[in-house]
Amino acid sequence: MSTAAPPAEPAESAEIASPRRLVDIVLRARTFGIVAVLGVVVLISALIQSRFVGGGELRFILSQTSLYALVAVGEAMVIMTRNVDLSVGSVVGLSAYVSANMFGTHPGIPTILVFAVGLGVGLACGVVTGAITAIGRVPSLVVTLAMLYIIRGIDTIVVGSGVVLASTEPSSFLNLPTDTVLGIPDIALAVAVVVAVAAYYLNSFRSGRDLYAIGSDPEAARRAGIPIAKRVFTAFVISGALSGVAGVIWAAQYATIESTAATGLELQVIAAVVVGGVAIFGGSGSVVGAALGALLLQTINSALNVIGVSSIWIEAISGLLLIAAITLDRGIQVRLAAALRKRRVRLGA
Amino acid sequence: MREVSEQEQPNDGVGGEGPPGRGAERPTQPADAGAQAPAAGSGPASTGVSADARPILSVRDASKAFGAVHALQGVSIDLYGGEVHGVVGENGAGKSTLVKILGGVHPPDTGTLLDSDGRPLFLSGTAASREAGIAIIFQEPTLFPDLSVAENVFIARQPRRRGGRIDHRSMQRQSRALFERLGVPLDPDRVARGLSIAEQQIVEIGKALSFDARVVVMDEPTAALSATEVARLFGVVQSLREHGVAVVFISHRLEEVFAICQRVTVLRDGRLVLSQPVSGLSAGDLVRAMVGRDIADRAHERNQPGAAVLRVAKLSRAGIFQDISFDVHAGEIVALSGLVGAGRSEVARAAFGIDEYDSGDVFVGERRLRKGVPIDAMRAGVAMVPEDRRQQGLVMDMSIEDNISLASLRALARHGLLVGSGERDFATDWAGRLQVRYSRITNPATSLSGGNQQKVVLAKWLSREPSVIIVDEPTRGIDIATKAEVHRLLVELSRGGVAVLVISSELPEVLAVADRILVMREGRLVAELARAEASEERIMTAATGQADVPEAVEEASPA
Numbered sequence: 001m002s003t004a005a006p007p008a009e010p011a012e013s014a015e016i017a018s019p020r021r022l023v024d025i026v027l028r029a030r031t032f033g034i035v036a037v038l039g040v041v042v043l044i045s046a047l048i049q050s051r052f053v054g055g056g057e058l059r060f061i062l063s064q065t066s067l068y069a070l071v072a073v074g075e076a077m078v079i080m081t082r083n084v085d086l087s088v089g090s091v092v093g094l095s096a097y098v099s100a101n102m103f104g105t106h107p108g109i110p111t112i113l114v115f116a117v118g119l120g121v122g123l124a125c126g127v128v129t130g131a132i133t134a135i136g137r138v139p140s141l142v143v144t145l146a147m148l149y150i151i152r153g154i155d156t157i158v159v160g161s162g163v164v165l166a167s168t169e170p171s172s173f174l175n176l177p178t179d180t181v182l183g184i185p186d187i188a189l190a191v192a193v194v195v196a197v198a199a200y201y202l203n204s205f206r207s208g209r210d211l212y213a214i215g216s217d218p219e220a221a222r223r224a225g226i227p228i229a230k231r232v233f234t235a236f237v238i239s240g241a242l243s244g245v246a247g248v249i250w251a252a253q254y255a256t257i258e259s260t261a262a263t264g265l266e267l268q269v270i271a272a273v274v275v276g277g278v279a280i281f282g283g284s285g286s287v288v289g290a291a292l293g294a295l296l297l298q299t300i301n302s303a304l305n306v307i308g309v310s311s312i313w314i315e316a317i318s319g320l321l322l323i324a325a326i327t328l329d330r331g332i333q334v335r336l337a338a339a340l341r342k343r344r345v346r347l348g349a
Numbered sequence: 350m351r352e353v354s355e356q357e358q359p360n361d362g363v364g365g366e367g368p369p370g371r372g373a374e375r376p377t378q379p380a381d382a383g384a385q386a387p388a389a390g391s392g393p394a395s396t397g398v399s400a401d402a403r404p405i406l407s408v409r410d411a412s413k414a415f416g417a418v419h420a421l422q423g424v425s426i427d428l429y430g431g432e433v434h435g436v437v438g439e440n441g442a443g444k445s446t447l448v449k450i451l452g453g454v455h456p457p458d459t460g461t462l463l464d465s466d467g468r469p470l471f472l473s474g475t476a477a478s479r480e481a482g483i484a485i486i487f488q489e490p491t492l493f494p495d496l497s498v499a500e501n502v503f504i505a506r507q508p509r510r511r512g513g514r515i516d517h518r519s520m521q522r523q524s525r526a527l528f529e530r531l532g533v534p535l536d537p538d539r540v541a542r543g544l545s546i547a548e549q550q551i552v553e554i555g556k557a558l559s560f561d562a563r564v565v566v567m568d569e570p571t572a573a574l575s576a577t578e579v580a581r582l583f584g585v586v587q588s589l590r591e592h593g594v595a596v597v598f599i600s601h602r603l604e605e606v607f608a609i610c611q612r613v614t615v616l617r618d619g620r621l622v623l624s625q626p627v628s629g630l631s632a633g634d635l636v637r638a639m640v641g642r643d644i645a646d647r648a649h650e651r652n653q654p655g656a657a658v659l660r661v662a663k664l665s666r667a668g669i670f671q672d673i674s675f676d677v678h679a680g681e682i683v684a685l686s687g688l689v690g691a692g693r694s695e696v697a698r699a700a701f702g703i704d705e706y707d708s709g710d711v712f713v714g715e716r717r718l719r720k721g722v723p724i725d726a727m728r729a730g731v732a733m734v735p736e737d738r739r740q741q742g743l744v745m746d747m748s749i750e751d752n753i754s755l756a757s758l759r760a761l762a763r764h765g766l767l768v769g770s771g772e773r774d775f776a777t778d779w780a781g782r783l784q785v786r787y788s789r790i791t792n793p794a795t796s797l798s799g800g801n802q803q804k805v806v807l808a809k810w811l812s813r814e815p816s817v818i819i820v821d822e823p824t825r826g827i828d829i830a831t832k833a834e835v836h837r838l839l840v841e842l843s844r845g846g847v848a849v850l851v852i853s854s855e856l857p858e859v860l861a862v863a864d865r866i867l868v869m870r871e872g873r874l875v876a877e878l879a880r881a882e883a884s885e886e887r888i889m890t891a892a893t894g895q896a897d898v899p900e901a902v903e904e905a906s907p908a
Contacts, residue, residue, distance in 0.1 A: 213505070225479055
């Protein structure tokens, strides 16, 4: 995405393309907006508490963000189709316990296999949720709310009164969140790759564009012959799978895992997705935005922490941000519609 | 418009397969095509394109029932390449069902579709229908508001590069070529959100063209188009013909059928009553076939208009309309005419308070309406029947009863509560007055045909007994008989002293009902014509800003 316009552009296309330009500018401005807010937050925090811009703190933010960003990618894809996945928190919790528990039951198991187990748990959950939603045509809000409790319930039964303790997990696993390449956490890099792949997929493949189409107008999507059930199912499976992997990261980060792990994570993830510019009623937005949204929320969290704001306020401030993001979004939509109307190519004139 | 050459269309399809003017003589009607179809052996009408010998697609003895309603009964139709086949009929005659069968939305209960080789064709869904080379342009365009125009055209079949990646550049280029072929300067890169209905229709038509479909079914494509756009569409239809495409053209405007179709099929109550070449038929023949009787032209008597009830003064909204002033008197019908996109509906919406405006005033009697507050207009006795009855006029999933009483709940409530059978009686009464045809008043509005839905919208507003009523495209997509009823209703209202403002794209309608005609062009009021001095030509001249009227408009207007 080049920011500078190519110098020699045909005048004719410049003339016709103006409304699209506008849309582009607005959409890009949205991403820039997040980046700008991010910059302001970092700057203010650094001024108050210089420790904030130390490598340690930023690395911590990145590594914390990775988990949320990973789940946010899947959630964004679901929300784009005008659905929602409330079960991701429970999936992360179940996957965290089951995968970390592998170290206890199968000592010496390779970490990659543990990731595979987490992925498997997530896939299984995603398949069930997706099947009920897409094939059974039950509203996803209800299905995933039910799945939130069911999976959490399974988690509680599986965990029983037990807890996975850090002592059972190898140090190589527990060090994962802090391992870095060139000062950047490994996990953050891996998640960045996932985000990039997802963004490319959504932009450049028919099945990816279909997700936008479904969220934009389900009826039109049906008429266009888009296999809605298949696409929505896939989105839920991807969301489940990414949550499963995120569960393993959760295990590595927190080491001690109880049956309440990652409770309420789904709402933080949805907040990140919406702050990142994905329309809550589907059809528009990007996974890059969703990941940036996660980064912003996490940064604000850390910043408030570092400055010394009480954790009670931190949640309230997250809520305020969410409202601000949605209000801004709505405002932009209205403005955009007005601008497009004024520039409309009038037919028959 | 004729010289549409092979554009750089990589899609394979009919372009090469059905060469125009193959020279085959049109056969007389196949024996089993349509029960009462007389085999009038006259050749294709006027233009030099001859149809292919074998039908590209045949519908054989198709029937479809929805519950107890027989939507289609034993209908057989042959569609020939290079032929435009008009399908007319009243609402509920089965046209939409036929379209849905061709589109793979509903399979027929009995009967089959045959392809050009006479093999049976099973359309299991919209995708299968498309695969079979059938493109449907639905009455109400459904675009993806968040996607670009180009993507709307190519959704689910975007041109791809190696590895299945979408070739955005090629998609953009192909769309541009399509719209050039249509003669419409639509930017393929802009998002579909904010396109007018006419523009959305153009996108749909571009989409059908991009299929190089062998059969193009147009379900009332002209309902939302202005006369110039209709002329342009006819050019496009002509080029489809020349490429050997079979076009099914569904329209309520008989003059259009005569202008563009070579063959016409009339449906009534789900049965085929007539299917024959257009030449040799008169409009009267078709109307008789459609309704089974003659419709007499309504006599037009008027009373003297009273005082100005609705006054719009110097209303402006940047980029939409400028400096609009007019009055509507009690007992008068004023029509707001002009091309689609001229700003007519926008003026009405602003006057009613749905949209904001930048400057100007709206008065009802002596009372100035606050801008952007529809309830203010309603309290002042203004009612508005919107253009899009499905989206704006009705709550589709709610019952007929609830829809009718929706705007009168305050009057019906006792101590703030809706009690007893008052609501039911009220709704039944108004449904009866407007002759809404329904099976049960508790059925949802979706169960009604378009004409009856419109009557419900009218009932909803008329039940408030307004002093001013604004109706936007009151008869779009409504059959002839109901249309006449709606017209009669408007005239009755005005006789009863109501000030009526009608917005309509159909010039015959404007001329039939209006006492005064205001013409808008590009957001400005450019002409005011009294009924006596108005003609289609004069309105068009004002609306287009041209000295002469486009040729195709004359062609399209009734003789």
